[in-house]
Amino acid sequence: MRMRNRRELAAQFIRELKLRIYPDISLDTGTRLATQIRVEGLLAAVVLNLATAFTAMFATRLGADSSQIGLLASLPQWAGLAVLIPGTLLAGRFHFSRRPVELSILASGLLYGLAALAPYMGGLRIWYLVAMVSLANAPMSLYNTTWQNYFSDVVQPHQRNSLYTMRTSMTFAAGILVVQITGLLLGQAISDEARIRLYQLCYLLAFIFSILQWLMLRQSPNIQTEDNGYGLRELGLALKAIVKNKPFLSFIVISLIFHIGWFMSWPLFFLLQVDYMQANESWLSYVIVTGSLLQWLTVGRWSRFIERRGIRLALVIGAIGLTINPALAVLSSYFPIGWRMPAMLAFNLVNASTFSAFQLSILQNLLEVLPTRFKQLNLSLYTALLLLANAAMQWFGVKLYVMLGDTHAAMTIALLVSTGLRLAGTLLFAWRWYRLRHEPDVGRRI
Template sequence: MQYPLEIVKKNKRYSIINGAHSMIMNTYSSFLALYAIHILHANHQQVGLLNSLAAVVSLVTTIVGGYWFSQLELKKRFCGFSILFARIALLLFALIPYIPIYQAWILVILVGLMNIPASLANLSWQSLMGDLIPEKERGKFFSYRNQILTIVGMIATATVGVILNLFDKDNPVPYQGLFIITFIFGVLEAYYLFKHIELKEYSSKGTVEKDSLIVAMKKMWQTKPFLFFLISSILFNFGWQMAWPLFNIYQIEYVHASAFWLSLFTVANQLSQILTYKWWGRMADRFGNSMMLFVASVGMATVPFLTVLSKNLYYLVFTNFWSGVSLSGTTLLLFNQLLAVSSEKSRSSYITLYTIFIGFVGFIAPQVGVWILSIFGMNAAMDLSALIRLLGGVAFILVAFRVEQQRHKPLKDKSITQ
């Protein structure tokens, strides 16, 4: 059951405003590794844990809260308060330099704890959007939304990079100011989430099965579109996420990039996303999500390999621009495909299952990347990441050619009996 057109329009507007504040809030993440290495003197293991510990906390939180969340009739209040609790951690980040010992470990722990409410917020937001935005409009709307949000994020990141570059790299004060300002935008993010219109009579809760998470786990093996999408995503995300700490270490320790250059890398990445979001949406409508996920993932597979070819800062700006082309398609199509392969009756449960599996990958993959770095070096670690991403892309293309065809075959038979 779909919301009336006027309500859908209002929710789209609030979603864009909410997302814009979220992008400005998330500006801190582009400089968190710089803060950890230069201010808190984090080692490679701790940089890796900034990703992996956050992922395992999200995994446990999702497992514990997934069933309870799937039974919520209305999701807006839960999502909004989860956002607020997650953003409080930004204020705590600013206090770490005043603690005399274990500063890097405290940051790692706070990032992990921050992801308890953040993971619940993400889980509930995905399901909420599945209720509020009609399926036929999601591809066009989210490509447009992502384009606007990327422009906002690009401007915010460039501004922060220029300001941070005015200070000595070992000065904690500008980072502390950044955390306080982004916390304020996090509060505004929650405020505009609360302004969304959510009504009981249009909630998917009425069609959700009792014990839906358990039922979904049992049905997952028979639900071929979801199962094969999940397997492909696990493989691709392993290759994707194992390189996250490697990029930070390479850019900061190997290339010695300043905050200004890190912001340029991010801006180049976001600019290419702006230029390609609509193209990915059009191509997905024409060729299908799975087919275009293959194309996007092949592009993502080239990024780690290209990055380590040179330490030239201008060249790395180019590689980040190239990365954004594929990243825009990956983020858009993964989300749309997840909604497409999740049945409406059990959408919350399938999203929960997906989050659990990808969260487990997010815990292991960054640590594997750092471990390979310590034994075989940066080039080997990046090349392996590229190979696994490519295998994930091959898995997506198999889904496109085989699973989706099988999924459409029974529709003709069912139409005869209806």
């Protein structure tokens, strides 16, 4: 009986694994497109994790201080913001929506590869790293918006939850493997010089995998765009249309408030773990990997939840998990020194258990209210606001921490401010769900 139960559990695990990698789909777009979207997402996640997961620690090994770490977090967002609208206007000139996605992948991959040269730049090595990472984020921001536009072109609304779940599952899996392997190798390195060589290898591999990502994307359908190109006139018309479109405008405002609180704490989490918890590369990878593993294990369940209860309620639940995360991180920093990182890892799982709900629903909520006219331009305007908030609030988070005294108490206050801002956004998401609870929901199937 016990052996049979074990076999049944093993068979159930294998079935769940197959559902995450080869889901049973009966979609008009077919299994080929599903596979292409899935694998392209995996390769994109490999590139992103190789190039960004340990960037702050790389800069620290090169001698960066807290202010430079803050710039490393904020300047890439400013670079992305600077090119987003002009880049979108240029992308609107392409007759096929896949082409600007391809160019963005190649440009960001090349710049990440050039970042590997930072240790050879002498006294300018940190500023060179900041410059390359910032420049790479410019085409990366274009990739995000142009890919969302392409995804909405090739996948119908009723199919998006299933396909996006598959892609998200693969990105989580890639994050688990890449961060775990990289973190273990960095943790086992015998010297800082060896670690720096490994960081350089990560950037070179990011470039190689970006080429593979580009090759995979080229196998996907090439859809002709409905727009005939964008100019300043279309930009003005799009802005006027957004102001008049209450569903889209309200979503933008609520999402912006929530993201302001979320972005503010990004560099603070790194400083908290390194300065007050004595974290190294191995511990940072443990926190990331365990969280990613739980996100991967729960993505299927949250996808089914969306089919039953809709994307708006799922967004509220995901936002709740993100809201309590800074407060729990602060709490873990007051444990005895040997227990701080284990506590951080455990508390991070609370957020990880609901993060897939946020990840799956935030884009679908956006696409649900996105005006079809000037679609790519509307996506870019929304993303531009988030990039502006990202750049400003990451800088503000570090600035507030330093102004308050650069102490443990100052870190506590700064992260609690982040919690309060996230809470405001979450309450507004909940209000939006309650107000629209009787309206049709594109995610609901049951």
